[in-house]
Amino acid sequence: MVSRKLPPSECRKIVEPQSFRFSTTEEVAPLSAGIGSQERALAALAFGLDIRQPRFHVVVVGAPGTGRTFCARAVAKRIAASRPTPDDILLLPNPHRPSEPTVLSLPPGEGRPFVEAMEELHEKLVDALRGATEGERFKQARGKIQRRVNAEERRLEEQLKSAARELGLDLVRGEDEVQITSIEDAANAPDGEALLAIAGSIEEFEMRLATVQDEADVELRGVVKQLLSDGVKACFQPVRARFEGRNDISAFLADVETVVSKEFRLLVDEARGEEGGATLPRGVVVPTLLTEHTPDSGAPVVDVPYPTLTALFGRTHAPPDSGFPPEPGFAVAGALHEAAGGFLILPAGALLKNEALYEQLKACLLAGKFIVPEHNPSYFRGTAEELLFPPIPIDVKVVLVTNPQLYQDLHDADPEFSQLFKVQARFETTISLDQALLTYPAFLAGFAHDRGLPPITADGVTALLFHGGRLAESQTKVSAQVGLIAEVATEAGYRAQRRGRKVVDGPEVNEALEAARRRGSHFRDHVHELLSDGTIRIDVTGRRVGQVNAISVLSDGPQTFGRPCRVTAVVYPGREGPVNIAREVEMSGPLHSKGVLVLTGFLAARFAQHRPLSFGASLVFEQTYEPIEGDSASSSELYALLSALSGVPIRQELAVTGSIDQQGSIQPVGGINEKIEAFFDLCAAKGLTGEQGVLIPSANRDALMLRGDVVTAIEAGRFHVFEVSSVEEGIEIITGVPAGVADADGRYPEGTVFHAADQRLERFHQAIADTPKGATSADPRRMLRER
Structure with a gap:
């Protein structure tokens, strides 16, 4: 070309x-099922989300903004719509181990009615407890017993009074004591023996009266227990009938009835006949609804943009002063529970900010069941013992969204990652x-x-x-x-x-x-100002030997912009070849250092076929104070070297970008539009002459999407863009002198850049050959280290 x-x-x-x-x-129909131009990624997503096999989770790989999460959500919702709706999950009170509730699965939509039925049952049981001591049957039984006690009390009192009269004494019962007085018309006055006898009778009377009262209390508690037993059976009967045929619910109701009956008996025994204060904890009867679903709504799709321990795994809680069993609602579902039977979408970057969170998720997925994070105290807050989630089976497809670099890091560093996430959906x-x-x-x-x-x-x-x-x-x-x-x-x-x-x-x-x-152009504008006023010197007119305008790309956060740079080269007799000054002072990245080393290969291919290269050279980006990376300036550095070797000056109205290989081909670079526009802006600020322009690799022609003002200047002939595919083409444009083609003997014709460079290298070789043994030429690298 x-x-x-x-x-x-x-x-x-x-x-x-x-x-x-x-x-x-x-007038356009919006996207509904993902970005259609990402066919390969969408096909991988559809496969990964549809296959119902363990550990076939999906990793969605792509740059932010490529629609990766949007597409993952859209495909998941499409597939979820055809899936069966998962069951509602409830945590039932466990009368045998109150700190470990059991799991009950009910068809979708039936979980809340069951909880409401148990709430209603609890209210009826509380009413039954209250009615057992306040109802009409209790009042009648209590009145009957009290009348019997009163009759027995009167009979015992009459017996006591009769015995006292025989001893010439009169008894008057007060609230706290029995008063004894003499009967005035008694035939004989009571003596000490009579008084002792009547005291014994009074003591026996009080003991028998207390026995009668205790027996009455026992009988009354028995009545209350019977009333409660009848009430409990009456409360449970409609619930049993409502859920008849569900063995798991029937077994649960039987356990609850046993516990309630026992609890009521304890309440009656502990109350000692006192009314008020006795109650039934809701946690004995009412379950916790962990997850619920609308019937025929399909599988759930849960998107967690900011995963945390509680967001993924839920939490359990109980007031500090409460005992067991816990109150209903003690457990709050996490995304793993809510996504059961469906899909869970997670961003890998946010997930991996907490390594323990990532490891816990892997443990659950590998085990196939819910594992409580043991290090998290919010999962067990009981007063008597630890309160834990039961080991609920996990049936969920995890979709992990990540960028290409993080995906590669996970794949390399974590063997378990590849075991779990077997399907990759990569977005272009x-x-x-x-x-x-x-x-x-x-x-x-x-x-x-x-x-x-x-x-x-x-x-x-x-x-x-x-x-x-x-x-x-x-x-x-x-x-x-x-x-x-x-x-x-x-x-x-x-x-x-x-x-x-x-x-x-x-x-x-x-x-x-x-x-x-x-x-976002504060930094760019500041650099442009320094270039325009000459603080950073860039020549845009004239010719100079060993100096060429290159263009680098700088970043300021999300903003990138081009920055013209002055590359200079100085050559001298030696054996070390090109010296990258930036590398010597540790300002050069590996890619830039590689680009400089490639120059030696090119020069050897062109000028060292009949003699060794005997020259030294220093290369530097003048007035640059930030690290240099990339090889896009290797062609600029080579042009500066060829100019310094040949003595042919370079046109300063031109800037150059492009990397080279050892054969001299110009290779494409990035940031091409920003580079051209940066040099155009500098030339415009200093005055367009109609001779200025930029040399770009031919392979970058398709990348040109220049600003309107730059294209207008090109159209008016005030600025130019040249495409080149080889070093020879580039050197001819920036010097105006032919590069030169070697003949069969490897000699270049006179009047060419390569001929002049070859002659200079020959003189350097002779100078080195004539150098006495033991003498060495100056080595800039050694001098830099010494300084």
Whole structure:
């Protein structure tokens, strides 16, 4: 491929609004079953969610904003709609081990009626307890017993008085004591012996009276117990009839009736006939409804965006002053309970922030049942013993959403991860433009409707498609990170609503993009100011030997921007080859260091076939103070080296980007649009001459999605973009001198850059050969270390 100047039509790709068959997205059907352009991921999701085998959980891999969670939720809901609705889960009071409730599964929709029936039963039992000491039957029995006691008391009192009269004494019973007086007309006055006798009679009277009262109390408690027994049976009978045929419920009711009867007998015995204060704890009768479902609603789909220990595993609680059994509602279901029989969607990043949480989830999935996190005190707050969730079986499909790097880290570091998550659904970061013409409008239609934003016009959609192309760095693809597109649509919709407009059009989308760029461009603007005023020196006119303009990419949070850099090279006789000064001072990353080492391979292939390379060189990015990474400037460094070796000056109105291989091919780089625009902005600030431009790899031509003002300048001939595929093509453009092609003897023709470089290298070789033994040329690397 021969280098050429790109026409404006090849510097960006614009979709015309007329290519759409709608005026606004209000006329477009929104997405409902995931992003159709992610066919491979959707097929993997459908398989992973549909297969009913243990440990076939799904990991959804993709960059944020690619619709990975949206699609996982949509596919899960579609499959869940055809699945049977899971049972309601209840925790029943356990009379044998109150701290360990038992599990009861009821058909969907029947859990709450059963709990309400048991609530009603508890109220009736409380009424029965109250009625046993307040009802008419109790009052009649108590009156009958009291009358019998009163009659016996009168009989015993009459016997006592009769015995006293025989001794000439008169008795008067008070509330607290018996008073003894002499009868005035008695024939004989009572003596001491008579008094002793009557005292004994009084003591016997009181003992017999107490016995009569105790017997009456026992009889009355027996009556109360019988009344309670009859009342308990009467309360349980309709409940038994209602749930007849359910053996598990019948067995539970039998246990509860036994416990209630025993509890009531204890209450009667402890009360000692006192009324009030006796009650029946609700936890003896009423179960806890852990999960409930609407009949025929399908399987549940539970999405937990911020997983925590209690969010996933639930919690149990009981007031500090309560005993066992716990009150109904002591247990609150977690997402694992609520998703039983269905799907649980979790973000891996948030999950792994708490390693113990991830390990606990794995333990439950591997065991196939609910395991209580033992280190969490909120699961057992009882006064007498620990209160625990029972080991409920787990039938849930977990969908773990993660990014590619975290997925790789989990796969490499955790063998159990691959045992559990056997199905990978990977979402692409880009989609083809043809697919986007369908996907973007449908996505934006649903998004605008859900967020209450105005519909977007056709030219608004084309502006968002252009933005998607810039994010993807492609004229044939756009970004699949629709979340980033949604951010722009949100801001554009806000601006339209503030102006009272009913639609969002292209200018508002572009205004939103520019506003977002301006908000995050403090660092960029500061760097551009330093470049424009010459604080950071970049020449955009003239020619210089061993100096070339490169362009790097800097990041400031989510914002990335290009930054022109001045690369210089100095050569001298030596044997060490190119010295990467940034590497020597530990400012160079491994990829950049690799790119510099590749230069030696290229130079050896071109100039060391008949003699060894005998030169040293120092390469540096002038006035850069941040670490350097990547090999996109390797072509710039090579051009500076060739210029320094040949003495041929380089045009400073041009900037260069692209990496090279050892054969001299120019390879594609990232951030191509930001790089071109950064050099254009610098040239515009210093004055466009019509000679300025950027050399890019031919393989990056498809990535060009330049700003409108840059394309306008290209169209007017005030700025240029050249595509090159080899070092030879590039060196000819930036020097204006042919690179040169070696003949059969490996010699380059005079008047070429390679010939001049080859001659310089020959002189260096002779200088090294003439150097006396023991003498060495200056080694910049050693000098740097010494300094």
